[in-house]
Amino acid sequence: MRILMLEDDPMLSKLVSQYLSEYFCIDAVCDIKDAKEYLCQFNYDVVLLDRNIYGYDIGLNLISDIKNKNQSTGIIVISAYDNISDKIEGLNLGADDYLDKPFDNDELLARIYALSRRNQPFENIEIEGVSFNTRYKTISYKNEEILLTKKESEMFFYILQKKSQIVSKDELLDALYLNPQNISSNTIDVTIGHIRKKLPVPIIKTVKTRGYIIA
């Protein structure tokens, strides 16, 4: 999963990025201009927005840009503005969640996961006899567990999360690699190939020139 964090305080940005980088690919920016550039460049699953950027309450202005690019990108507003009216404003503008400062990192992590699970209402999915547990990222077939490497698992479950949607190579690169510009798209093809070999049934389908899909 790739996350964009807009936070003008460099220390907080550094600490939170450091924490979240254990779990996700994270891009931390400190102003709106940089945030817009990154949004153009990458596909994000979740955006963490600080409202107050250098003394101006302008963070929420980015929400429309984010949603215009990709409606399914989750937005969590993180702010010191904690009045009910402030929260209502943020949520009405399109934010999916609103977290008050000071916040707990673990709570933030849980909310990010919660947001990512929106598109996955079911924890256990079965496709053509193969069972998938999206929570624990396990695969089993006829009571035997199928093991994937870390990258293969991340890639497969990312596509599974977007079940019935075509997932482009670019989207996969952005979601799974910190510096996707340094990764060849062949890497995706190769990893998909490895996953297909390990799965007993053909689950991942290729949509020519567009990407992959799990129907």
Added chain:
Amino acid sequence: MSISATIISLLLGTFSVVEYKKSLQNDVLNTMKMLADDILEHQFYTADEKELKSIMLSKDNYHHENYIGYMKYIGFKYVKNTDNLSYDLMLREKLPNGKFLVIYSSSESINHQVKKFLIHLSLGFIIILIILVGVFYILLEKLLNPLKCLVDYCNNVDSNINTLPLCNGSYEIKSLKDAIINLQNNNQQLCKDKQDIFKEAAHEIKTPIAILKARLSLFSKSDMKKSDFIKESMDDISTISNKLRELIFLKAIEWDIQKAKELVQMQNQCEMMQQLFHPILEKKNIKMVSNLEDDFTLFIHKEAIARVMQAVFENIFMHTKNGTTINNYIDAKKYELKIVNEIGENSDEILFSSKIGEKLISRLAEKLDYEYETYEKDGFFYTIIEFKAQK
């Protein structure tokens, strides 16, 4: 209160009536005494009882109006024994012939006069009551009701001022009403400012607290050394306290800006700073020199600008190299103060430091109509404050 006043009035009235009656009775008795003395002296007691009265009436002494009135009711009697006599008023004198002369009178006249007195007293009481009620009514309308209205104003702090009564009264009452309203408004504003300061403080320190929390969270999951964590956390705490300090400083400035502007001379400001920070200048062996020939006067919020100047000079003193000179250049044409100092290491002299940073001093520039600039060049630090709006 009215009941006790009534009871007191009744008691006083009763007392007056009783005393009046007593005095009348005494007058009659005195008259009787005079008559008795006269009778004895002139031996009129030889005359008949009936003749005695005529004799006394004929005498010139008793033609006085009061006596004539009494004489009407006075009777004379000669008795051997006075034991069985019971007259309202009675005087007895022993005669030489062993008999007693009894001069007696009924209380009819006295009662009549007491009645008259009572009527006069009642009328007087009623008239005074009417006058008092009238005065009280005027007082009520002109003073007490407006005062009560003012008390309502004082007590109804939370009410909309438009729903309160108008408080009609004299010019002074109206002025007092306006003064109370102003005072209440100022108090409400002060309370609001106090609430705002806490609200703003809470808002300002949320990010630093979030940093502290994030750091703690990372510390528990990483190999970070405890000493490093403590050091960084102490920096975070210092940031929080600095933010609070700056906030208090800002609020103090805002309060100073409420007051009227005054004329302030820049040379005076520089001298004031020198005196204020004399201990630290002495300790660091720093001299401060100003170009005395030039000066300009500002029309500004005196205390506010004093605070800003104090913060500016504090920052300068903190980083000025020991044993050097700070030069103040005042340009009267440009309304500019330029301070030049040699850069040294940061001092530990936090005792005199308000730790108001440059960012905040820049933020205040708009409020106090100055431009603030700093830069470093060739080991020297330049601070320029220009009061363009004053030109």
